[in-house]
Amino acid sequence: xxxxxxxxxxxxxxxxxxxxxxxxxxxxxxxxxxxxxxxxxxxxxxxxxxxxxxxxxxxxxxxxxxxxxxxxxxxxxxxxxxxxxxxxxxxxxxxxxxxxxxxxxxxxxxxxxxxxxxxxxxxxxxxxxxxxxxxxxxxxxxxxxxxxxxxxxxxxxxxxxxxxxxxxxxxxxxxxxxxxxxxxxxxxxxxxxxxxxxxxxxxxxxxxxxxxxxxxxxxxxxxxxxxxxxxxxxxxxxxxxxxxxxxxxxxxxxxxxxxxxxxxxxxxxxxxxxxxxxxxxxxxxxxxxxxxxxxxxxxx
Numbered sequence: 552x553x554x555x556x557x558x559x560x561x562x563x564x565x566x567x568x569x570x571x572x573x574x575x576x577x578x579x580x581x582x583x584x585x586x587x588x589x590x591x592x593x594x595x596x597x598x599x600x601x602x603x604x605x606x607x608x609x610x611x612x613x614x615x616x617x618x619x620x621x622x623x624x625x626x627x628x629x630x631x632x633x634x635x636x637x638x639x640x641x642x643x644x645x646x647x648x649x650x651x652x653x654x655x656x657x658x659x660x661x662x663x664x665x666x667x668x669x670x671x672x673x674x675x676x677x678x679x680x681x682x683x684x685x686x687x688x689x690x691x692x693x694x695x696x697x698x699x700x701x702x703x704x705x706x707x708x709x710x711x712x713x714x715x716x717x718x719x720x721x722x723x724x725x726x727x728x729x730x731x732x733x734x735x736x737x738x739x740x741x742x743x744x745x746x747x748x749x750x751x752x753x754x755x756x757x758x759x760x761x762x763x764x765x766x767x768x769x770x771x772x773x774x775x776x777x778x779x780x781x782x783x784x785x786x787x788x789x790x791x792x793x794x795x796x797x798x799x800x801x802x803x804x805x806x807x808x809x810x811x812x813x814x815x816x817x818x819x820x821x822x823x824x825x826x827x828x829x830x831x832x833x834x835x836x837x838x839x840x841x842x843x844x845x846x847x848x849x850x851x
Contacts, residue, residue, distance in 0.1 A: 576600050578652055578663045581635060582849060585672040586645040592851070594667075595637035596628065598654060604634025609655040614640060617647045617666065645669045676736055676850040678743055688735050690793050693785060695729035700777040736850065742800050744842045749803035752810070756802040764798045765791070811835055 582595030598605040610628040615621070621643045628636035642648070648667045653660060674682035699722060706718040728734060769791070772778040782790050811831040819827065 574600055574605075574654075574656075574659070574661055576605060576654055576661055576663060578654075578665055580665070580667065582637065584640070584642075584648075584667055584669050585851060586642055586669050587672065587851070589641070591639040591641040593637055593639045595631070595635055596652070597633075597635050599634060605654075605656075606630065606634055607656055608636065610636045611653050612638070612640075613651045613653075614642065614648045614667070616644075617649050619646065642669060645671055672851050674851075675732070676740075676848065678740060679747070679847050681743075683736065683739055683743075687739055688732065690797075691735045691738055692729055693781075693790075694797075695735070697772075697778055697781055699725060699729065700781060701772075701775045704775050704777045740843060740848065741839060742797070742804060744846060745804035745807055745839060746800035747846070748838070748842045749807050752807070754803055754806040756799045756806075760802050761795060761799050764802055765795055768794065768798065807838070808835055811838070 577599045579597045579599070580594065581597045582593065584594035585592050596610075598608060598610070608630065610630070612626050612628060613623050614626065615623040624640050624642060626638040626640040628638040630636050646669060648669055650665050650667050652663045652665070654663065655661075672682075674684040675688060676683040703719065703722050706715060706722065710718050772782060808831065811834050812827060815822070815827050815831045815834065819830070822830070
């Protein structure tokens, strides 16, 4: 009888151990998963236990649609900082998915299941949840093209002979630069970051200030036939409506610049104008880097 009791006890222990769910990990999606046709998209999770980041996990996931049979899609997640893990997966379409995560550490495996709603992205990047759209990028490409044509026209008025050839060759080499999506995104992020900072500092861009800045831009463009032609082809009403949105942010960034100039003047009362502007520009760039680093930026 004692032997039978002991065997039952041992089997009960084995059963309880086999059903153990392991560590009580919590899996939270920190970077949404989007669908773009024929493109492996990145998504990110954070793993915590008792509100503390869990590091050193071996993490993989298997994704499958909850209401359609398109098979399953495996993805290996790589550890990042502070309990984050990310990977890439190429999905067949948007919709509702079930993600089964396998989390292993010290030979102990745990499974967690969460549901994901995979949608098409509304743009190419997000800043604090606000999208940068394809239209935004296209407009910045156009602005860069506009400036390039202005520079060409200026060069043709200013130079002749070999000097003109060299200048035009250099400008032609810049054509590839305005096609660089990363550079265009950088320009957009820089301006939006300083606009957000100016808002945080309590600045406002009055309509009169924006209109005045826009008038100066219009006067500059009107000096160049190449610029007027491009704007006309783009659509004048559409161009100036979008340009006004940009100048609202430009005016805000100028207010931050003025703050820094005033600060440098106060700290260096004997400094010359050139030195003041140099130091203010340096501090502006440092502030810009700090501001960008403080923002949640997702580039798809």
